[in-house]
Amino acid sequence: MTVSPKNTLLQNVIVAAAFINGFVIMTIELLGGRIMSPYFGSSVYVWGSIITIFMLSLSLGYLWGGRLSSRNPNPRTFALFFLLSAILSLPIIFLGEWTMTQVFLSIEDPRYGSLLTATLLYFLPICFMGMVSPYSVRLLVSSEEHSGRMAGLLYFVSTLGSALGTLMTSFYFVLWFEIDQIMWGAIAGLLLSGAAVMIAYRIPVRERTEVQKGSTVL
């Protein structure tokens, strides 16, 4: 279903969640360089690995999120993406050291070592974070003529979140907190976003419009 234009609370919450999602993606990406440097150095190829895997994960997330949005789109699935992203981010905290040690022991070349580590630690959570974007477009677009406008708004908000996430993490968070504390903050942000979507969804709206049959295909 498309979120009813009457349910402005849910609409706003979805937009805010897209912002947090963009923020968290870049926070995790920037910390990736820090997390991997003790094992693979701070060479340019470590960033190469991280950015490659993030871009790959996001691109596939966009693809799959878009496909999923054409089958019974609803805020519950949307909230589920956030829950899964949060859960799949936990291994970065708990299994990161172990994973990197195993990779370090088995792969001598730090280029491929960092590429494999980035894949193991980041592919799944970032994939789900990528799914958020097209799905949020599907939830908020109620008519064909304002679909571009809505997509533009969501790109704007999530990319703005990414910009702020990059800035805050690299300028301030690493100065104020430990890496794991920042990771917990990112996970909390994802969980809160998912929860907020569910709460806004459950709050009854007086006039709910019917499923709009014309807008199932984007």
Added chain:
Amino acid sequence: MKIRIMNRQHNLRAACLALLALVFSAGLHAETLHEERSLYRNIFVTEIEGRRCLLFNAVRGERNQTCKNMRDPKEIIFHYARMTMGGLLINPDPQNILIAGLGGGTIPVALNELFPEAKIDVLEIDQAVVNVARDFFGFVENDNMVAHVVDARVFIKRAALQGRQYDFIMLDAFTGEYIPEHLLTQEFLEEVKQILTPDGVVVANTFSTSALYGHESETYRAVFGEFFNFKMSGSGNRVIIAQQKPLPNQGEMRIAARALQGPLRPYGVNILEFPSSMTTRPDWDESRRVLTDQFSPANLLGQ
């Protein structure tokens, strides 16, 4: 009207000539011999009156990495580089030397000449720096001295896994700004300690005037305990000299200095001056937080 134009042309010509003279005379003093852009930085080699210098990111800060007196190639020009020889007071006869950070190769070349039998591994992240050191600063690899193009942390971690050890470890890896963050943490120094023989010495080049000073000092203390905090007037650098067993006293170091005095003289190093400046007294804020892999905003703290 015509006269005015002539005048203007004349002025212009004079200005051009003056400018040309300025450029030409400047060229006599500082000549850029070589410029190279690597993956990590811009590298410049300049020569001023027989003094050849290696610079990173010359636009900002113009920090010389190393200089060499072409008329007296043995002379070690920088104070800090001379001060690192203070590590020899702790271990006067190193067999296995590890040096993180090549620069122009001044220190490895000197150690290779002083201890031709010692095995020396030099770690340098940037192939371009290795090339420049070879082409412009006379750094020549040989059977005993090998440069590895690798991140120091990665090399040291693997050396620890393979059980390799060194009895003289020098940490001198700098970017154009400061030491990379992952080479400043407690975990890194623990890894360094793992590859240090029981009698071995660690020599680290740091800056004495940065907001990072206290953090850095506390981190070294957390890993090595008491260390020599070595500063000399005329140098903005502080050299940390640490080992695993208790440090020698002044008397022992003076004896070692007398034996090293002769061999080090051609390098312009007066090692007899060193022991009295090597103190273990903390001169930093001891409440500073230890840097770890979890918390190492070194380059932010340093500003």
